[in-house]
Amino acid sequence: MKIVTKYVDIDSGRLEREIAKVADCYEKLESSDMAGWLGYASSGAAKFDLSFISRTAEIIRHTSEVFIVVGIGGSYLGSKAVVDALLSSVFKHNKDAGCVKNTENVEKCVEVIYAGQNLSAEYLEQILEIVRTKECCVNIVSKTGSTVESSIAARLIIDEMMWKYGDEYKTRVYVTTDKAEGPLRRAADIEWYTSFEIPQNIGGRFSVFTPAGLLPIAVAGVDIRAFYEGAVEAERLYRNGDSANDAILYAALRNYLDVEGKDIELFAVYEPRHSTLASWWVQLFGESCGKDGVGLFPAQACYTTDLHSIGQLVQEGRRNLFETVLWCEQDADIEIPWLSGWKLRAHGGEDFLGGKKLSEIARAAYIGTMEAHTEGGVPCIGIELEKNDAKNIGKLMYFFMIAAALSALSQGLNPFDQPGVEAYKKGMRKLLS
Numbered sequence: 526m527k528i529v530t531k532y533v534d535i536d537s538g539r540l541e542r543e544i545a546k547v548a549d550c551y552e553k554l555e556s557s558d559m560a561g562w563l564g565y566a567s568s569g570a571a572k573f574d575l576s577f578i579s580r581t582a583e584i585i586r587h588t589s590e591v592f593i594v595v596g597i598g599g600s601y602l603g604s605k606a607v608v609d610a611l612l613s614s615v616f617k618h619n620k621d622a623g624c625v626k627n628t629e630n631v632e633k634c635v636e637v638i639y640a641g642q643n644l645s646a647e648y649l650e651q652i653l654e655i656v657r658t659k660e661c662c663v664n665i666v667s668k669t670g671s672t673v674e675s676s677i678a679a680r681l682i683i684d685e686m687m688w689k690y691g692d693e694y695k696t697r698v699y700v701t702t703d704k705a706e707g708p709l710r711r712a713a714d715i716e717w718y719t720s721f722e723i724p725q726n727i728g729g730r731f732s733v734f735t736p737a738g739l740l741p742i743a744v745a746g747v748d749i750r751a752f753y754e755g756a757v758e759a760e761r762l763y764r765n766g767d768s769a770n771d772a773i774l775y776a777a778l779r780n781y782l783d784v785e786g787k788d789i790e791l792f793a794v795y796e797p798r799h800s801t802l803a804s805w806w807v808q809l810f811g812e813s814c815g816k817d818g819v820g821l822f823p824a825q826a827c828y829t830t831d832l833h834s835i836g837q838l839v840q841e842g843r844r845n846l847f848e849t850v851l852w853c854e855q856d857a858d859i860e861i862p863w864l865s866g867w868k869l870r871a872h873g874g875e876d877f878l879g880g881k882k883l884s885e886i887a888r889a890a891y892i893g894t895m896e897a898h899t900e901g902g903v904p905c906i907g908i909e910l911e912k913n914d915a916k917n918i919g920k921l922m923y924f925f926m927i928a929a930a931l932s933a934l935s936q937g938l939n940p941f942d943q944p945g946v947e948a949y950k951k952g953m954r955k956l957l958s
Contacts, residue, residue, distance in 0.1 A: 526920060528771050529907030532899040533778065533847075543777035543935075544768050550934035551766030551773070554927075559941035561726030562926065563764055566734050566756035566919075570724070574736055575749060581699070581719065582743035586635055588697070590659040593652065594741045595641035595678045596666035598808060599729030600701075603922070604741035606805040607733065608637055610798050610918050611747050637745045641665075641678035649681060656685045664699040666737050668723045670709025673953065701737050728941050730809050731926055734919075748915045755919025762920075763927050772924050775849075776932040778906055782847045783821055787904065789846035790821045791839065793828050795891060796853060796913065800827050803851075806925060813929040813940040820936070829890050844902040852891050853910040853917075859883040 554560055565571055585592055594601055640652045655661065663686065665679045686694040701721040702709040713720040721736035723729075732738060734756050743749045763772040779790065792806050803825035810823045826835060828850075839846070863879035864872060878886065895905040910917050933940030 526771075526911070526917065526924065527907075527909045528774060529909060530774075530778065532895045532905035532907065533782070534899075534904065535781070540777060540781055541768075543781045544773060547773045547776045547780065547931050547935045548766045548768050548770070550931055553934055554930050557930075557941065559726055559728055559731075560930070561724045562731040562734060564760060565724070565727065566753050566923070567760055571734070571753065574721070574739060575753065578721070578736060578739045578743050578749065582740065585662050585699075585744050588660065589635050589662045591636045591638060591655055591661045592741065592744045593656070593661060593663040593682060594637060594639050594666060595663060595675050595682065596639070596737075597642045597672055597674050598812075599732055600666040600668070600672075600675065600737060601639050601642055601741075602801070602805040602808055603730075603733030603738040604637075605639060606802040606922075607738065607742050607747060607752065607915075607918055608745040609801040610796075610913065611915060612745055635744060637741055640682065641672075641675035644674055644677070649678060652678070653681060653685050656682055657689065661686065662697040662699065664701060664740055665709060666701040667709055668703050668707070668729055668732075668737075670702050670707035670712075673950065699740065701740065730812055731930075731941075733805075733922055751915035752919040755916040755921075756923045758916070759920040759923035759927075763924055772928040773931060775906065775908075775924075775928045776935060779821060779928075779932055780935060782904055785904075787845060787847040788821055789824060791824045791826055791846055791848045792851070793826045793831075793848055794851045795828050795887060796855075797827055797830075798913075799851060799853070800825070802918075802922075803827070805922075809925060809929050810932070812943045812946070814933045814936065814938060816938055816942075816945060819938070828894060832894065839898060839903055840901045847904040847906070848895075848898060849906045849908060850891065850895060851908050851910070851921075852888075853913045855884045855887065856913055861886070
């Protein structure tokens with residue numbers, strides 16, 4: 526993985542001061558009581574989780590056609606980001622339910638669909654119809670067990686499963702929650718649901734390497750051991766306060782551009798399969814760094830599609846944004862056929878695309894767009910992945926997690942709370958009661 530900074534006009538002295546400021550926060554991160562994720566992937570607990578989760582995923586794949594993940598925010602975005610990035614297909618059944626099928630290994634996978642992340646009756650009715658007509662298991666993911674959206678979805682789905690399966694339904698319910706506290710933990714203990722623990726020192730948006738993320742990822746057919754290898758390698762590279770640490774560099778660049786008046790960060794991806802990864806990134810940085818009246822506004826785009834919707838604004842609109850652009854070498858490639866005869870004449874006798882590979886054209890779009898946006902006053906930070914595989918996605922997600930935490934700490938913020946999220950919940954409960 527490589528960070529490209531050539532498209533940012535940098536005063537080296539100022540950037541060095543920002544790097545030093547971020548690096549000074551590293552010890553504070555290590556001493557935080559919510560930084561359990563920093564070394565989790567290389568811990569003994571993680572190795573136990575991998576074995577238990579792999580065995581459980583195998584049981585689910587042999588008993589179900591559909592695996593329903595109930596959760597909101599970090600309870601579902603991390604797993605969905607990984608599954609979509611690694612197993613997505615243009616032929617997948619979606620309809621906003623987030624269904625994913627591993628077309629390379631159909632006999633060993635189930636559809637993974639998501640519920641509890643909205644309050645749409647139409648959406649939930651579609652989920653319940655799936656429960657009625659297909660063999661299902663459900664995974665309820667919530668650290669507190671009291672989130673309204675997820676609680677509603679879980680109540681409806683379990684009620685439907687009780688009617689369908691009788692007492693057997695209990696063998697099809699999997700709970701991922703706090704070890705000792707909360708209504709979901711009490712329900713799991715009373716009903717004898719198979720349960721997994723979210724460590725108390727790991728928050729939701731940092732939980733993708735815990736069972737909260739790993740069980741759905743494994744059921745979908747992703748190699749969770751390779752995913753963990755990426756996280757372990759990232760620990761070695763980014764878990765330090767060295768000024769040469771790329772995670773510290775990225776956090777420092779964000780602070781540097783914030784001071785320059787760039788208060789919007791647009792995270793752009795070039796692969797449609799990375800769109801959910803971008804949504805996960807938005808939540809990670811939005812909840813970690815947006816509080817106490819400060820914080821860059823995180824937005825997302827999928828290029829080149831969105832160059833034809835917001836591209837004009839990015840190029841020539843208000844100059845208050847910068848871009849972080851994810852580029853990944855393509856797994857597949859297509860050669861463009863040459864034009865001939867009347868087709869060539871219709872193009873004025875010029876064919877600048879014929880014989881070129883689609884990967885070459887996409888790379889030209891990536892570089893050309895960053896050059897154009899930089900010239901238009903939009904600085905661009907490039908993040909380049911060698912390959913779109915489980916190891917590299919694990920490495921990338923750990924990189925973003927440590928960068929987000931350090932970004933917040935360098936602004937004097939607590940990266941692990943989200944007090945503003947509770948405001949809408951209180952307002953809703955007041956109206957409903």
